[in-house]
Amino acid sequence: MTTLAANLRDRTAIAAWTREHGVYLALLVLVVFNAIATPNFLTVDTVQLLFSQVPPVIIVSLGMALVIGTGGVDLSVGSIMAIASAVLAKFVTGGSPIGVAMLAAVAAGLLVGVFNGLVVAIARVQPIVATLGVLVAGRGIALVITGGALVELFVPVFKDIRLGKFLGIPYVMIVAALLAVAVSFLVRRTAFGYRLLAVGGNRRASVLAGLPVRRTLVVVYAISGTLAAVAGVIATARLRASDPSYIGLLMELTAITAVVVGGTSLTGGRVRILGTVTGAILIQLLETTLVSHNAPDSVARMVEALIIIAAVYIQRPARSSR
Amino acid sequence: MTAPAPATKQPPVAVAADHGGREAARARARALTSLISRNGAVAVLVLVVLLGALLVPSFGKPDNLRNVALAASFIGIIAAGMTFVIICGGIDLSVGSTYALATIISAMYAPRGSFIAVGYALLAAGLVGLIQGLIIARLRLPAFIVTLAGLTGVRGLVYYITNEGNDHPQIEGFRAFETLGTGSLATIGTPVWIMLVVFAIGWWVLNRTPFGQSVQAVGGNQGAAELMGLPVKRTQTIVYVVSGLCAGLSGILTTALSGGGQEARIGDAYELSAIAAVVIGGTLLSGGVGSMVGTLAGVLLLFVIQNLIVQGANLNSYVQQVVSGGFLLVVVILQAVLSRRAGTADT
Numbered sequence: 001m002t003t004l005a006a007n008l009r010d011r012t013a014i015a016a017w018t019r020e021h022g023v024y025l026a027l028l029v030l031v032v033f034n035a036i037a038t039p040n041f042l043t044v045d046t047v048q049l050l051f052s053q054v055p056p057v058i059i060v061s062l063g064m065a066l067v068i069g070t071g072g073v074d075l076s077v078g079s080i081m082a083i084a085s086a087v088l089a090k091f092v093t094g095g096s097p098i099g100v101a102m103l104a105a106v107a108a109g110l111l112v113g114v115f116n117g118l119v120v121a122i123a124r125v126q127p128i129v130a131t132l133g134v135l136v137a138g139r140g141i142a143l144v145i146t147g148g149a150l151v152e153l154f155v156p157v158f159k160d161i162r163l164g165k166f167l168g169i170p171y172v173m174i175v176a177a178l179l180a181v182a183v184s185f186l187v188r189r190t191a192f193g194y195r196l197l198a199v200g201g202n203r204r205a206s207v208l209a210g211l212p213v214r215r216t217l218v219v220v221y222a223i224s225g226t227l228a229a230v231a232g233v234i235a236t237a238r239l240r241a242s243d244p245s246y247i248g249l250l251m252e253l254t255a256i257t258a259v260v261v262g263g264t265s266l267t268g269g270r271v272r273i274l275g276t277v278t279g280a281i282l283i284q285l286l287e288t289t290l291v292s293h294n295a296p297d298s299v300a301r302m303v304e305a306l307i308i309i310a311a312v313y314i315q316r317p318a319r320s321s322r
Numbered sequence: 323m324t325a326p327a328p329a330t331k332q333p334p335v336a337v338a339a340d341h342g343g344r345e346a347a348r349a350r351a352r353a354l355t356s357l358i359s360r361n362g363a364v365a366v367l368v369l370v371v372l373l374g375a376l377l378v379p380s381f382g383k384p385d386n387l388r389n390v391a392l393a394a395s396f397i398g399i400i401a402a403g404m405t406f407v408i409i410c411g412g413i414d415l416s417v418g419s420t421y422a423l424a425t426i427i428s429a430m431y432a433p434r435g436s437f438i439a440v441g442y443a444l445l446a447a448g449l450v451g452l453i454q455g456l457i458i459a460r461l462r463l464p465a466f467i468v469t470l471a472g473l474t475g476v477r478g479l480v481y482y483i484t485n486e487g488n489d490h491p492q493i494e495g496f497r498a499f500e501t502l503g504t505g506s507l508a509t510i511g512t513p514v515w516i517m518l519v520v521f522a523i524g525w526w527v528l529n530r531t532p533f534g535q536s537v538q539a540v541g542g543n544q545g546a547a548e549l550m551g552l553p554v555k556r557t558q559t560i561v562y563v564v565s566g567l568c569a570g571l572s573g574i575l576t577t578a579l580s581g582g583g584q585e586a587r588i589g590d591a592y593e594l595s596a597i598a599a600v601v602i603g604g605t606l607l608s609g610g611v612g613s614m615v616g617t618l619a620g621v622l623l624l625f626v627i628q629n630l631i632v633q634g635a636n637l638n639s640y641v642q643q644v645v646s647g648g649f650l651l652v653v654v655i656l657q658a659v660l661s662r663r664a665g666t667a668d669t
Contacts, residue, residue, distance in 0.1 A: 073466075119651065119655060123655045123658050123659060124658050124662065125651075125654045125655055125657075125658045126607045126608070126654075128413075128597075128607060129597075129598075129601050129607060129650070129654045130651070130654065132594060132597065132598065132650065133598075133647045133648070133650040133651035133654065134647065134651070135594070135647070136594065136598075136643055136646055136647030136650065137643065137644045137646070137647025137648050137650075137651070138647070139643060140640045140641065140642070140643025140644035140645075140646075140647060141644055143640035143643070144640045144641060144644060148638070148640055253470060253473070253474070256467075256470065257470070260467055266464050266466060266467065267464075296481070296482075296486050297478070297481055297486060298478045298479070298480075298481035298482035298486055299478065299482065300478070301474050301475060301477055301478025301481065302474075302475050302478035302479060302482070304471075304474050304475070304478075305471040305472070305474045305475025305476075305478065306471075306475070308467060308470065308471040308474070309457065309463070309467075309468065309471050312463050312464065312467050312468075313461060313463060316461070316462065316463060
């Protein structure tokens with residue numbers, strides 16, 4: 001009897017551990033698989049390539065994690081990236097210094113984020129619909145700003161953003177890492193972080209407890225918009241052009257996947273930043289792996305779908321806790 | 323989700339005699355705002371069509387109206403299925419991909435006869451819905467994520483069976499099922515009639531059958547529905563099958579109308595239009611409340627507005643996008659504000 005009980009306890013302990021750490025395990029499995037099956041995988045080049053591709057996904061996912069932590073979702077991030085890119089192009093072609101152009105692009109993202117927040121917090125429209133409207137309208141706005149065409153941008157700074165490294169680590173990855181640390185600090189160590197989680201856990205109770213629920217929501221969507229705009233600037237620098245019909249396309253789905261795979265529940269009240277970053281790296285590495293093994297796009301998509309289902313299945317809440 | 327409970331409405335009975343008149347007026351105002359927020363889409367549709375006919379001469383022409391209805395019928399059929407899913411408290415992001423799957427499969431199997439082409443396409447679409455429904459209902463995974471995986475995975479499947487998007491299967495020669503798309507009755511295209519039939523059946527099922535009652539009960543309060551002994555899991559599974567079948571039917575009609583040759587990326591972002599139509603129609607994303615008539619009005623409204631932009635203002639497609647998104651935002655903000663006036667006190 002005791003062994004059975006112990007066995008059972010062990011098994012639930014294992015289940016609990018995989019629930020908590022599934023995403024790290026998955027990343028480990030993928031790295032080991034690549035180390036064995038992909039030639040030249042364990043080289044500095046591979047890591048540098050990954051670190052230059054993944055930052056926009058990480059940065060957008062950080063904001064998405066905060067929004068999902070409040071029980072919402074932000075479908076507009078891809079369109080915000082496009083708007084930021086278009087604003088950047090408008091300012092650069094208008095002769096503004098690159099610093100001003102970048103600030104304007106990020107400010108545009110902040111503005112759209114605040115708008116999202118107001119619609120969700122004050123008008124109390126459900127986040128999916130509110131940000132769906134901005135998803136549709138936002139890309140249109142970006143296309144209107146540039147007149148629909150791809151605008152090539154010749155800016156020296158873009159080369160630094162694309163290729164610059166510090167101690168072998170691409171600048172953009174350092175930026176992403178710093179932002180991750182900042183967001184993590186925000187969630188864990190500040191009163192704002194506690195309010196955010198309280199609102200996500202139980203909005204009504206937060207209102208009754210006298211928390212500034214509306215302000216918290218507006219700030220969270222503003223952060224998400226701002227981070228998406230930063231990612232839009234990086235994506236533009238990598239492309240060396242502003243292409244509003246392409247930049248950030250389907251980013252909302254990738255970011256939501258990264259957050260959910262990373263162990264943050266869609267119901268809100270909980271945010272896992274390290275998990276989110278790992279989720280973003282996992283998705284990017286998965287794509288790289290499939291490409292390097294010549295898997296056609298169709299297969300890549302199907303594998304991705306299976307991974308998403310598997311990830312949420314492993315991390316589903318234990319039945320007893322429901 | 324911590325949606326505000328609309329059940330805390332105070333009884334509309336007048337409490338004291340001296341407040342009677344005021345209470346009654348307030349109750350009347352509340353009933354009016356709730357009527358507007360419930361049937362707002364129908365009212366706005368009538369208004370927009372009348373204004374459009376008056377202000378934009380080319381809009382009111384029968385030919386143009388016929389085309390608007392025909393264009394709307396494909397998203398319309400998808401939105402009918404989506405209404406069931408959303409009232410049941412779920413969401414189906416996979417419909418665009420399922421639609422594409424049915425489009426391609428029905429064209430691929432057209433040489434083997436119309437019956438097989440239509441049958442296989444519906445079977446595939448129904449299966450997609452069934453698998454998602456089972457995962458959502460039995461494994462209790464969130465619908466948003468499961469159907470997000472469906473969106474990605476089924477699109478991958480479409481690319482897989484079309485040789486990475488390089489094959490564009492076409493219907494060669496006349497096939498009986500082409501009349502589904504190209505035929506007309508009383509000068510109105512068959513797809514429009516099919517859409518109307520789908521909505522009529524949908525209305526009847528939702529409001530007049532035990533299954534429809536279960537859908538509303540499960541969406542309103544899953545726990546309570548379970549305690550009442552309703553078949554919660556079966557209901558949840560079936561709504562996704564219904565949604566898959568609707569998306570499949572829409573895809574088949576597309577192939578029937580066009581004769582095949584569709585790109586593998588067809589139906590991209592259709593889920594967004596369908597969800598927008600359902601929401602504009604007054605169905606709440608929180609589940610439990612919704613109407614088929616509203617969804618029909620919502621779909622027509624989306625397409626009428628698009629058509630008016632093209633006919634009247636001659637705006638380019640980017641501005642159209644801005645107007646569509648902006649329109650959706652205005653509608654949902656008005657709905658949210660009105661329904662709060664009609665319902666509970668603001669928290």
